[in-house]
Every structure is written in C-alpha cells, then in structure tokens.
Amino acid sequence: MNPILQRLRRELFANPLDGAISIGLITAISIAAAAILHWALFQARWAVIQANSTLFAVGRYPSDQQWRLWLLTALLASATGLSWGLLRATPRADRPARLWPRNDRLAVLVLLALAVLVPLGLGLQPAIQLRWWLLTALLLGLRWAAGRWALRLPAIVLRLVPLLWPLLYLVGMVLISGGLGLVQVPPSEWGGLLLTLLQASFAILLCFPLGVLLALGRRSDLPLLRWSSVLYIEFIRGSPLITLLFLGQNILGFLLPGGIAPERVWRAASVLTPFAAAYVAEAVRSGLAAVPAGQLEAARSLGLPLPQSLIHVVLPQAMRVAMPATVSQFISLLHDTTLLSLIGMLELLGTARTVMANPAYLGRNAEVYLVLAVLFWCCCAALGLGSRALETRLNPNPPQRANAKA
C-alpha cells in the first residue's frame, strides 16, 4: 500500500473509536474553516486596516518627521543583513561554515513573500510599497555581500560588528525622540507598533542585567542581600501587573521630589522594567541552580576573585540553562505591553480601541483584533524560534548528526 495512505490509516483510523473521533474532528474542522473563509472573503471589511495602517504602525507620529523612522528601519535592516551574513560566514567549532543552510533559504523565501504580499494586502501607496521592497533588497543584498566578502575584512572590524547593535539603539532613540538638531517629537505622539516595540525592547534590555543581579542576590550568602532580593521578587511576582501599573501612574509622582511625575511613557517603562526583572531573576536562578557548586569552588581555588569567577565561569553556564525560560519571559513581556492600553496609552491595542471608536469603523472589532493577534503571534513565534536556534548554537556538546556518525 501507498506509504502515505498507510500512515494516514495508522494515525487516524487505528481502531473504531479513533476512526469515529477522526471523522467527527474532520467534519468540525471543515465546517469551521468554511465559515471562517466565507467571513474573511465576503463579510469582513478590511478597509479598517488599510485606511489606518500608518496609525497602527507609528500612531500620531508627525508625518513630516516619519522619514526618521524610515531611516531607522533602513539602519536596522542593514545591521540585520550584515550580522546575519557574518554569522553564516564564520566557521563554527563543530563544523565549517555553511553560507546558505536550508533554514536560511527558507527565511529568504518567507521574507520575499512578506515583502510582496503584505504591502499589496494593505493596499499601501506605490511609493511606500517601493520603500518596503528597497528595504528588503537592502537586507538581503547586505546578507549576501557580508556572507561573501566580510571575512576578508581585518579582524578588528569584525570584532566591532556586535557593538553596532547598542550603538544602533542609541541612534534609534535619538532618531525617534529628536534632539541633536532634530525636531523633538514628544513621547505622547508615539504610538502603535512603534510604542509597543519601544516599551518591550526598553524593558527587555534593562530588565536582563537587573534580573541577573537579583538572582545572584537571592543566592548570595549575605543575609541582607538575600532577604531583600527575596522580598522584592516575591512582592512583584505576587501582584498583578495592572495594579503595579496603577501604582506607577498614581503614586510614582508622589515618590519624587516636588511631586513631578515623568512623562506617562516613562512612568510605564519604569514599572515594566522592574516587573520583568523579578521574573527574569527566577529564570536565571533556575540556571544558577543547575551549575554544580564545584564550578565556583574550582574557580575560586584557581585564585579568581568572586566577581570574575561569576562572570567567566558560573554565569556562562547558568545562562545557557536559563535561556529558554528567559526568552519566554521576554515573550510574555511583549504580551504584557498590551496592558498599557488599560492606562490610556496608545500602543497597538490602545490604537485599535481608538480606531474602533471612530463611527466609520464601528463594529469592525473582529477584523482589527484578528490582525493584531496574527501580528503578536508571528512576533512571539519568531522569538521562540530564535531562542531554539540560539540554544542549539550555544550547546557545547552538539548532538551528533546521523551522517556524521558513520
């Protein structure tokens, strides 16, 4: 019999009960799929997304200043292309470099498809559509060029490439908020995806070192450090984020001299970061617990001072174990940015609410929420995939491939 048919039979119709379940499920899935398809093609009015795509992307960012965001996107695309190419061109410990592994070819195909389909689907103006195509071309072109020629560059240049990212973050903050000769754009005008990504990236960057410190504090021998870390972590983990945001909006102003509260955006960020740090601390702590005590003792007996033995011996091993849990905390941090809409900020979900308050788009909830859900799902799935790839890359004992064994 045909192997595919055989497999189908084994998986779906192994016994009468399985057969009945399969038939029921297949019927239910087909009915649901048909209903959803019918709705998406004939009943849904996607104009609400097409007409508001700028609002969803950047909020009320002034349109004559939006070139700064395009420039930032171009810089990000170039940095991504460059790092990606270099990563593939560098030989690895366990095997020589492979310039175009299968995953990369797949990623290029997905990128090209997105670059063509998304602007078309959103019905963007031709000029903006062209910009997206140029950005994609820039990314892929640099990826190709870096993979091909970057290794001929002097080693010192190659070592400086990772520094590009923190530099880019600073440049990005200047580009977004203004200063240094650029017109100021106050945080109250940032919105949509821009605000979501800003809040998430800001909190992710800052919560990580804070979380590592808290985790080390919790495992410290010094009772004062240990108990204050425990108290802090358990207090944060015991309270819902919304009440902490509420605290930030209403009490933070009272805690500073003169009762001056910072801008709403920074008030929210100053709650999100310490909140996420407590959860990251727990993830890192599980990693620290997995490092045998002998490692620290060995490092100390070699004469390394405590900070150096932690940085060079314990933390690298702990982080490898803690990475999946840490990334899943980052993902839930990205989810948690939606709570900012409840305190009146116009990030993605907040923007969606204002759009649907517009009488022209009344009752278009399903379309908007569905698009947001797909967007969030893709971001989170991408983060998860990246984390798994990094996990295999960081594994010091990579699993032997079947063909390498022979």
Next chain:
Amino acid sequence: MPAAVTPWWRNRRLIPWLAQAAAGLVLLVLVAFLLGNLVRNLTAAGLLLSWGWIDNPAGFDIAETLLPFQADMPYWRALLAGLVNTLRVVVVGLVGATLLGTLVGVAAFSSNGLLRRLARIYVEVIRNIPLLLQLVFWYFVVFLALPGGSAAIQLPGVVLAKSGLYLGSPELVNGQWQAPLRFTVEFSALLTGLVVYTAAFIAEVVRGGVAAVPRGQWEAARSLGFSHLQMLQRIVLPQALRVIVPGLNSQYISLAKNSSLAVACGYTDLYSVAETTLNQTGRAVEVVLILLGSYLLINLVISALMNGLNALVQLRER
C-alpha cells in the same frame, strides 16, 4: 619570621559584612528618600494616610454583585463586593481551566494523530497571543455579537443569548430569557477568556507530568492485565500528579492575577472598584495598599491549599 598580619581590607570575614553594611546603607537611604518625598508630597496635597473615607457612602453602582450592594453603602462594602466578584471568577475559572487543561493535556497522548496535533495547535496559538487581546476578542467579537430572544443559541438546559448565559431549563418569557442560574455576558466573556488561556498552560503542565512517568510503568501495568482506565487511574495519574501539582500552583496564581484584566470585559472586579474609588476619593496610597494586600492574600490562600494538596500526592516514604 612572624606571620604577616592580614590588613583589615583583605580580611575574608570582615569584607562581606562591610559590603552588606554598605548595601544596607544605600537601600536605607533610598527608601528614606522615597518615603520622605511621599510623606512630604502627600501632606502638601492633604492626602496623608487616613482611613476615615472608607466609611463614606460610595455613590456608585456595581452592575452585578454576589454580595448585595447599593450606591449608598460605604466604600469598604464596595471594595468587598469587588473582592467577592473577583473570587467568584477565580474559583469558577480554576475549575474550568483545570478540566479543559487536563483534557487537552491528555489529548497529547491520544492514539489519534489528528487529535494530538489539534491539542498542540491549541496550545501554540493560545500561548502566543496576549491574554488582554483574547479577552477583548471574546467580549466584543463573540459574546456581544450573540443573537437575542428566540434566535439565541439553545442547547439542552443551556441558552446563550445576547443578555447572558442561562443554565438550568431556561424559558422565554415575553422575549426575555429566564432561568434559575444566569451569568452576564461580561462574566461569561471574562470566564471564557481566562479558562481558554489558562487551560493552554495547564495542558503543558499535565503533558509534562504524564510524560515524566517512565514508559516501563505503562508497560508493567499493561502486562499485569490492567484496563486502559485502570492503568491511568491506578498507575499513571498518581505518579504524574507529583509532577503536575507544583506546576498547577503557579498557573492557578497567574489565573488569579490575570482576573484583574476583568476591566477589559466590563466586569466589575476588585481592580475596577478600586479604580473608581481612587478617581472619586484621590486616596492613591490607601487604595493601592488594599489592592496589593488583597491579591497577596488570594495568592497565599491558593499556595497554602496547593501545598496541602502537594503533601497529599507526594510519595510517602516509610
């Protein structure tokens, strides 16, 4: 040669204590600075900590309460009614999420490939979409779009209409559904959202627990002639529970915390009563203290109950 005296700055016993004293001093100064500002600013605003306002009449109404409440009752009664509403959705949600999560988690071990994959897809889709987005989706897209009157969705003993969920032989009286047990749309949407979301996490906990039972246990049970049900009930579940219960604890706590998103579905829980109270009285510190204290209490109760359960299912050595 006399032994060199260790200078005090290299003394292995002294250094940690000095470090701690320094850290403690920094912490103390920081806390004193913040508290000092707080007291100064609150005094300037005339809002220094006091609890007299809590006996004043609230003046706002709560749409649905388990604890009877009217607008002329004091603030503490309003907050208590909010707390009871929170507890109501948490308790029902815990039961629902456990049932659904167990079903989905066990479905991952089904011999039916389609069912296995559906369980996987359910978990992956639900866990990667923010809960708040799911809640507004359930409320605005699903529950508010339900038909009313005789067009409502009718199942034996259950009616799902625009005006709410009716249980226990509902009847249509003058175009209005009536039944012994009625849940509002807001409560139903919040409950559905919380149950569907938490069940995805519980399913992973259950799957992990069942996967942790060694294969040999299944095989031994089968070779002893146990039926499939007996095998699950007597051999696999008691062992899986030891792994599952600690994992359930943190999922239950996160459900309790997530119930504070009720405000997105228009359900009046503790948080939304507290928000209204703050807007009316301006008593920020007291209201935040009440909020944090209540959630802490709920978490402690859940943890205590789950620790008791954990002690029951753990292996008792002789």
